[in-house]
Each structure stands twice: as C-alpha cells, then as structure tokens.
Amino acid sequence: MSVLDTVKARGAARLANRLLAELRQMFGFALVREIVAADPTTGIEKKHVGAQEEERERVLSEAEIRALSARLADANLLKSTQHAVWVMLATLTRIGELTRARRADIDLAART
Template identity: 95%
Template structure:
C-alpha cells in the first residue's frame, strides 16, 4: 500500500501544480485564526489572479481557488471605524518619505487622507469633475463604492 506523502501546512514549499483547494483553505483558515478575517477575505482574489496567470502560462491545469467565496473564508466583515490620531498623521509624513514611493503616490495618499476618498475614486477622477472656482470635486455615482454621487469640498465653506 502506497502512503500519501505529508503535505506541509503552508503552500510555499509546494509546486503550483500540486496545490489543491484544501491547501488554499488551510492557509486561509490560518490567516483567519490569527484574527485577520478581512485579510482572509481578500487573499482569494489575489490568489485567483496569480492562478489565472498560471493557467494562461500553462503552469497549472486548474485554479484551486475556484469556488472559494467570502462565506467559506472570513465571512461577513464588520464595519470598522478607524480614526488616525494627530500623532499618526504627523508620523505619516516621515513614513511616506522612508517608503521609497513615487512622489505621485505620496501625493495620492495625502489627497485621499484630506478628502476621505478611496483609491479607485481618486484614480478615476477627471479634470472636468473638479471645479476650482467653486472648490468642489464631483465623484460620479458610477465611480463610488455605494453607487451614489458625492461632492467633495476642496476648501472650507
């Protein structure tokens, strides 16, 4: 009788074509057990992208993430309220400088912090949506997460 070899608890030592859905779920369960349900919910999308490329390149014959949904992983995420303290905002400047990011990326971080917009809203912004005279930026409904138009005020009123 041939014995099945022991599989490692993580997939880092495995060849991509030997990774099964059970291996992916084991990794996701470990992440969730560490208290990172949000990360566990996001990982399948990243892994799906990786295995999608592996399929195109014929590195794997099948995507082991197929069928994995949030309800199987971290489940429903709770709404979070996160507020940066003044000290954290002051520290952000030094951290961004040390992060070796492009200036445009650093500027984007500051714009998002100042306007409370999301990266997708910022990257899809068009000059026509910004009225400097009125001091407003209109985010169209089809660019916002909740599918509602938003007016961002760019100066104090």
C-alpha cells in the same frame, strides 16, 4: 483550503478573504488559458474562509496625521504618490476614485 485556513488561524480573517479573491482571479485566468482543468476555489465562500467582515470606522488622530508627514518622507515614495496620499486624506476619496479623476473633474474655484 489549507492555505486559507493557515491565514485565518493567524487571526487574519480579512487577509484570508482577500487571498480567496486573489486565488479566484488567478484560477479564473488559468482556466481561460487552459493551464488548469478546474478552479479549486469554486464553491468556497467568505463564510468558509475568513467570515463576514465587519465595517469599522477609522479616524486618524491629529498625532497620526502629523506623523504621516515624516513617514511619507521616509517611505521612499514618488512625490506624486505622496501627493495622492494627502489628496485622499483631505478629500476622503478612495484610491480607485482618485486614480480615475481627471483635471476636468476638479474645480478649484468652487473647491469641488
């Protein structure tokens, strides 16, 4: 809890929630592999850590979209990663949806 409380004290409630999820996964793996005898995250809920997350709407301004082009070029990313960012932005898809998409899922003629 002290690790999670430290993150929350910085005002990073969302990060504290994500950290809890990652710790749960790590300790779950460690339990299965018999590295630890118990999961210390058992019983800890989001409300104990970072609190309930509020949904928010985020809209990029035209200036931010224009700046994205230069920032992507400077980010030293693979071209395929840069293309994926543009496809996600253009189609409003999440990264998980995009990475599971196959060529058969795309109909260029119908633009779907």
